[in-house]
Amino acid sequence: MRKQAMNRDWIATARTLSEALPYLQRYDDAIVVIKLGGHAMGSDEAMETFARDIVLMQHVGVNPVIVHGGGPMINQMLDKLEITSEFVNGKRVTDEATMEVVEMVLSGRVNKRIVQAINQQGGKAVGLSGKDANLITCDATDPALGLVGTPSEIDPSILQTLFKDDTIPVIAPLGAGRNGETYNINGDTAAGAIAAALTADRLLLLTDIDGVRNAEGDVVTELTSQTIRSMIIDGTIAGGMIPKTETALAAIDGGVRAVVILDGRAPNATLLELFTDHGAGSMIRAG
Ligand SMILES: Nc1ncnc2c1ncn2[C@@H]1O[C@H](COP(=O)(O)OP(=O)(O)O)[C@@H](O)[C@H]1O
Numbered sequence: 001m002r003k004q005a006m007n008r009d010w011i012a013t014a015r016t017l018s019e020a021l022p023y024l025q026r027y028d029d030a031i032v033v034i035k036l037g038g039h040a041m042g043s044d045e046a047m048e049t050f051a052r053d054i055v056l057m058q059h060v061g062v063n064p065v066i067v068h069g070g071g072p073m074i075n076q077m078l079d080k081l082e083i084t085s086e087f088v089n090g091k092r093v094t095d096e097a098t099m100e101v102v103e104m105v106l107s108g109r110v111n112k113r114i115v116q117a118i119n120q121q122g123g124k125a126v127g128l129s130g131k132d133a134n135l136i137t138c139d140a141t142d143p144a145l146g147l148v149g150t151p152s153e154i155d156p157s158i159l160q161t162l163f164k165d166d167t168i169p170v171i172a173p174l175g176a177g178r179n180g181e182t183y184n185i186n187g188d189t190a191a192g193a194i195a196a197a198l199t200a201d202r203l204l205l206l207t208d209i210d211g212v213r214n215a216e217g218d219v220v221t222e223l224t225s226q227t228i229r230s231m232i233i234d235g236t237i238a239g240g241m242i243p244k245t246e247t248a249l250a251a252i253d254g255g256v257r258a259v260v261i262l263d264g265r266a267p268n269a270t271l272l273e274l275f276t277d278h279g280a281g282s283m284i285r286a287g
């Protein structure tokens, strides 16, 4: 016998699916780069929902690319090893010992947790870092930051190969230097550079806050490059939000159609943004 569940509005569920059609058509074959910040990687349950949304996205024709962070997980391991660490303008000052820990945590535990979560939902994910297949080549950002890298060359060919095979790339933000160095790249910066190299349709930066807030504490839903620049200068945008908004500007300059900064802890955040009228977070658009 067919179930007659009374505790859910099935008609509304069917309507939601029907209303998604124009969005499904818009994003058919689109490239969407999703940066999952360390603060947005919550419980196993939240990771499961995130992974299911990514697999669904791919099933309806999107080519998703995940770039992740993991700052809080790096901090935990550095604490255990009694290595002190400091941030300058949202970037971790990285010496050789810190770099070893960063690579171990990001390419190891964090990357594989996301890969496994996607695969458990029936997707096919592969974990890489920017060092694999010459994906990201870096130059030093600033000698004062040590081994922090700025992507100078991106070779996205491995990503195109993975798209053809319906495989979802999950990328740890590390890059190779020209002389065999390993560089630590801020996760947002890496995601922006990859999105620009792919001329992605969307870059979603998932974090632990519902968007970019103004001095009054309200989320600004549409941001222009001028507003961002003045908010950085007057200190309204600070800490980890600096690389995020700078990334958004660089990605738009690099050909990405739109960047959205949104709360990755909100349930189904990525689907809400892509497939419904309810835009979430702060959007920065081209033109
Ligand atoms: N104007 C602002 N609007 C929103 N968040 C801001 C702003 N200025 C600074 N922040 C801080 O930036 C943080 C997001 O950056 P970060 O912690 O690096 O995130 P993630 O780990 O997701 O990359 C927010 O939690 C908030 O504390």
Ligand SMILES: CC(=O)N[C@@H](CCC(=O)OP(=O)(O)O)C(=O)O
Pocket (backbone or CB within 6 Å): 036, 037, 038, 039, 068, 069, 070, 071, 072, 074, 090, 091, 092, 102, 148, 149, 173, 184, 185, 186, 187, 188, 240
């Ligand atoms: C240079 C730099 O700061 N690299 C970051 C890389 C991880 C990251 O970006 O993590 P979130 O996205 O969680 O902040 C770091 O060492 O913490």
